Amino acid sequence: MxxxxxxxxxxxxxxxxxLTTEEVELFRGQLDEILNYIGKLEELDVSNVEPMxxxxxxxxxxxxxxxxxxxxxELRDDALRPCDVADAILAQAPDAAKPxxxxxxxxxx
Amino acid sequence: MTAAAHxxxxxxxxxxxxxxxxxxxxxxxxxxxxxxxxPELNAFLALSPDRAYEQADRVDARLARGEALPPLAGxxxxxxxxxxxxxxxxxxxxxILENYVPPYDAIAIERLEAAGxxxxxxxxxxxxxxxxxxxxxxxxxxxxxxxxxRVPGGSSGGSAAAVAAGLAVAALGTDTxxxxxxxxxxCGIPAMMPTYGRVSRYGLIAFASSLDRIGPxxxxxxxTAAIMTVIAGHDANDSTSAALPVPDYxxxxxxxxxxxxxxxxxxxxxxxxxxxxxAKVEAGIALLERLGCRRIPLKMPHTEYAIxxxxxxxTAEASSNLARYDGVRYGLRVPGSTLTEMYRKTRERGFxxxxxxxxxxxxxxxxxxxxxxYYLRAQKARSLIxxxxxxxxxxxxxxxxxxxxxxxxxLGEKTADPLQMYLADIYTVTGSLAGVPGISxxxxxxxxxxxxxxxIFGSHFSEGRxxxxxxxxxxxxxxxx
Numbered sequence: 001m002x003x004x005x006x007x008x009x010x011x012x013x014x015x016x017x018x019l020t021t022e023e024v025e026l027f028r029g030q031l032d033e034i035l036n037y038i039g040k041l042e043e044l045d046v047s048n049v050e051p052m053x054x055x056x057x058x059x060x061x062x063x064x065x066x067x068x069x070x071x072x073x074e075l076r077d078d079a080l081r082p083c084d085v086a087d088a089i090l091a092q093a094p095d096a097a098k099p100x101x102x103x104x105x106x107x108x109x
Numbered sequence: 110m111t112a113a114a115h116x117x118x119x120x121x122x123x124x125x126x127x128x129x130x131x132x133x134x135x136x137x138x139x140x141x142x143x144x145x146x147x148p149e150l151n152a153f154l155a156l157s158p159d160r161a162y163e164q165a166d167r168v169d170a171r172l173a174r175g176e177a178l179p180p181l182a183g184x185x186x187x188x189x190x191x192x193x194x195x196x197x198x199x200x201x202x203x204x205i206l207e208n209y210v211p212p213y214d215a216i217a218i219e220r221l222e223a224a225g226x227x228x229x230x231x232x233x234x235x236x237x238x239x240x241x242x243x244x245x246x247x248x249x250x251x252x253x254x255x256x257x258x259r260v261p262g263g264s265s266g267g268s269a270a271a272v273a274a275g276l277a278v279a280a281l282g283t284d285t286x287x288x289x290x291x292x293x294x295x296c297g298i299p300a301m302m303p304t305y306g307r308v309s310r311y312g313l314i315a316f317a318s319s320l321d322r323i324g325p326x327x328x329x330x331x332x333t334a335a336i337m338t339v340i341a342g343h344d345a346n347d348s349t350s351a352a353l354p355v356p357d358y359x360x361x362x363x364x365x366x367x368x369x370x371x372x373x374x375x376x377x378x379x380x381x382x383x384x385x386x387x388a389k390v391e392a393g394i395a396l397l398e399r400l401g402c403r404r405i406p407l408k409m410p411h412t413e414y415a416i417x418x419x420x421x422x423x424t425a426e427a428s429s430n431l432a433r434y435d436g437v438r439y440g441l442r443v444p445g446s447t448l449t450e451m452y453r454k455t456r457e458r459g460f461x462x463x464x465x466x467x468x469x470x471x472x473x474x475x476x477x478x479x480x481x482x483y484y485l486r487a488q489k490a491r492s493l494i495x496x497x498x499x500x501x502x503x504x505x506x507x508x509x510x511x512x513x514x515x516x517x518x519x520l521g522e523k524t525a526d527p528l529q530m531y532l533a534d535i536y537t538v539t540g541s542l543a544g545v546p547g548i549s550x551x552x553x554x555x556x557x558x559x560x561x562x563x564x565i566f567g568s569h570f571s572e573g574r575x576x577x578x579x580x581x582x583x584x585x586x587x588x589x590x
Contacts, residue, residue, distance in 0.1 A: 003473070015428060015472040016435070017465055018453035026462075027469055030527050034470060037528055038417040041486050044493065051488030054319060054349070055305040055544030058499040059568040069306070069351050069570065076345045088212035094442035101437050104448050 002035035003028060116278050118184050118332045125172060125183050132168035132183035136161050136227055139185040143229065143276045151251050152261075152270040154190050156230035157197045161185075164227045181339060182225030187277035189268045190231040191238050192323065193312040194218055197228075201314050202236040202246035205434045205441045205459030215312020216347070217281060217323050217340045224339040229277055232267030236461045237431065238288055238316045240264045241533040244524050245463040252520070255297055256559060259517040262292030262533075265326070269296040272326045279327040279336050283313060285320045286419050287513075287537025290549035293326055294562020295517035297551045297588070299333045299579060300326045304570045305544035306351035309344030317426035318349075320419075320541050330550065330580040334358035337572060353570055361573030362580035367401035369578065372505030376412040377536050383515045389561040390511045392590045393552040393582065397509065400581055405505050409497040412539055414490050416531055419538040421474045421487035427464075428471030434459060466527060491542045498543040502568040507578055510536050512549040512562030536564060546572045550579040553590035563587070 008028045012019045019027065057069040086099055095102040116135075124130050130138075140158065147153050168183045188194060191201045193211035200206045214222075222228060235245035243251040243266025251266040253259040254274035261270040265282030269292035272280050282289040284302040293300020301324045308323045315321060325336035338359060343352040373394055378387060398404050436442035436455035443458050445451035460468070474483035501508055514535055523530045540547040545566050552563035563582070567575040 007473070008469070011469050011473045011476065014476060015468050016432075016449070016452045016456055017460075017468065018457040019465070020457075023462075023465070027466060030466060031470060031473070033528055034420065034531075035473075038421060038483070040417045041414060041421075041490055044411075044414060044486075044490055046486060046489035046493070049489040049492050051485055052492040052495055052542075053488060056495075057306075057351075057544070057569040058495075059502045060353075060570055065353060065570075069353055085212060089438070092209060092212070092439040094436060094440075103437055104445060104451055106448050 002032050002039070115275070117328055118181060118278060118335050121184050121278060122178065122182065125168070125178065132165035132227065133162060135183055136165040136185060139229060139276065146274055146276060149252060149257070150254055150270050150274060151249050152232055152267040152274065152276060153187065153230045154200060154202070154233050154248055154267070155198045157194070157228055160197065161227045161229055164222060164225070168225055179223070179225035180335060181221065184226050184278050185229045186221060186226045187229050187232045187268055187271040187280040188218065189234050189265050189280070189282045191234060191283055191314045191316070192218060192281055193314065194228065194231065197231060199231060199314070200248070201238070202234045202248060203459065203461065203464070204247045205455070207441060209440050213312065216309040216344045218312065220340050232265070232271055232280060234267055235264035236464050237427070238264040238283055238285055239427070239463050239467055241287065241291060241530050242518070242523065243267065243292070244520065245461060247461055250520060253295060253517050256517060258519055259559070260295065260520055262295030262513070262517060264288040266292050268326050269293055269298065269300065272296070272328060273298050279325055279332055281323055282326055284322050284324055284541065285317050285423060286541045287534040289324045289326065290537050290547055290562065290564060291513045291533060293549040294512035294560065297560030298326055298328060299330050299548060299550050299583070300324070301333050301337065301548045301572070301576070302540065302546060303337065303341060303572055304546045306349050307341050307546070307570065307572065309347040309350045311344055311346035315430040317423040318430065319426060320423060330576060330583045331359065331362060333548070334362050334576045334580070337576070341572070351570070356573050358573055358576050362576045364577050366578055366581045369402045369507065369574070370405050370505040371397055371402045372405050372407040372501050372508045374407040374409040374412065374501070374508060374510065376409050377510035381514050381532070381535065382511060385555045386511050386515060386561050389553040389590060390509070390563050393563040393587055394509050396585055396587055396590060397578065397582060400585055407501050407505065407508065409501060409539070411490065411493045411497050415494055415539045415542060416535055418487045418490040418494060419534070419542060420470065420531060421483050422491060422542070424467040424471030425474050425484050426471070428468045428475065431464070431468055463527070494539055495543040498540070498545055498566070506567070506574060508566040510564045510566070512536060512564040516555050516559035516561060540566050545569055546575050548575050548579050550582055551588035553588070
């Protein structure tokens with residue numbers, strides 16, 4: 001067994017999910033099956049392999065094109081731009097009092 | 110000229126220019142078709158008639174003034190509901206965004222509209238694009254217009270079904286592990302995943318940011334190429350967007366394919382591949398050979414690790430990206446007496462089972478004690494899979510595989526078994542992990558008339574070559590092989 005009921009509950013807590021009792025049992029079984037399948041990766045020798053954290057282009061053609069594709073060609077200027085979007089954004093909020101989002105009280109004093 | 114299924118970008122253009130129909134009449138005809146077919150198909154989640162008719166009027170005004178038409182003038186398009194559309198509800202197929210109306214447009218949407226396209230509405234999909242059958246939508250499943258008891262594939266099933274049923278001339282989907290190509294195969298239409306970085310993700314609601322891509326569905330390869338020309342290109346709003354020039358793909362597809370080296374990796378033709386699909390794709394490869402391509406056998410030995418690798422990386426990224434749905438700034442809020450209780454109740458009520466399952470898997474893979482064993486190992490495996498591709502492209506110009514191991518499966522067939530559902534993406538996730546472009550092109554039908562898709566991968570940014578092969582294949586009768 002790859003994953004226990006307790007681990008499912010711990011992960012749900014980390015992920016801020018409030019699972020029902022049925023979900024806990026269902027997910028435990030399904031995650032167990034998936035993790036068993038994923039265990040396949042243990043067969044691979046990855047001792048001299050770099051992790052691929054982002055897509056790198058190795059086959060784009062000319063060295064210039066390769067460099068352009070891999071590096072950020074033109075970082076944009078760090079310039080102020082108008083950003084008058086507060087009303088539009090707050091209009092989507094479940095509870096807002098401009099310029100704030102309102103949430104349940106976090107700190108008791 | 111009202112049979113919507115027969116329209117192409119070229120026929121829309123010539124009909125408008127010859128004044129056989131106005132953009133407004135065409136839009137109206139398409140909405141009439143949608144009204145008629147959508148109750149059964151459930152391909153559209155929202156329609157945007159105000160926006161569509163406004164755009165159609167602009168096209169008609171240009172025509173009346175005798176001005177030249179932009180490349181997609183009057184072309185009705187459908188948009189997967191994970192792509193932001195200003196003022197048009199965008200749900201990602203999720204209850205957590207049931208009433209979300211984006212305050213801005215994705216760049217792909219801006220570019221389509223600037224090219225004259227008419228945005229008809231938003232299409233159904235698996236919740237947050239997580240699925241291979243469109244059965245994970247909170248707003249009901251989509252039926253495959255070719256076979257109503259079958260899935261349209263997923264996650265972009267609504268977009269694929271809309272185009273296949275003639276409810277739009279083209280559509281945008283998104284592809285993270287196969288979500289454009291596999292539904293294209295299931296519904297019998299061309300469907301393209303561009304190179305990572307080719308099309309800006311700005312305004313695409315994130316699932317797995319190192320894998321997500323926007324790409325087109327259309328009724329033929331020429332139309333797919335036309336959409337690509339419009340949506341591709343650098344965008345300063347997406348730091349992963351590549352600043353490489355975009356060729357005119359309409360010109361690229363007409364180039365000859367004589368002597369093109371096509372690699373056929375044996376690893377994609379083994380156990381698990383349906384015999385009829387295998388036979389059709391073999392026939393498709395033989396057709397490409399008759400057209401002058403050179404077949405080169407390949408080994409891509411890490412193919413069998415792709416699904417395991419993908420389901421760690423994609424779920425890890427998803428668990429992080431979907432942390433934003435907390436009931437604070439937008440979307441659903443379920444009240445709670447504390448902040449944490451509010452988060453948990455909101456996420457419990459707002460997310461469906463597949464999304465929760467993936468958040469759980471991703472959180473687990475990233476959590477203390479498991480990071481090295483799962484996430485880091487998967488990132489290394491991703492390097493090996495990408496290396497299979499770069500090694501192959503030293504020897505070949507394109508790689509040909511089946512798009513999916515089976516034709517469209519029955520509704521409900523795989524919903525109880527998540528792992529079986531994941532395996533529907535076994536031939537598509539490889540290219541997703543490597544970042545290369547790929548297209549699924551119709552490649553005959555099974556005895557029961559279900560479409561088969563053949564997948565063509567190219568090296569990074571070689572969309573022109575991929576489209577060129579697909580176009581030659583289509584012209585030579587590949588769809589009825």
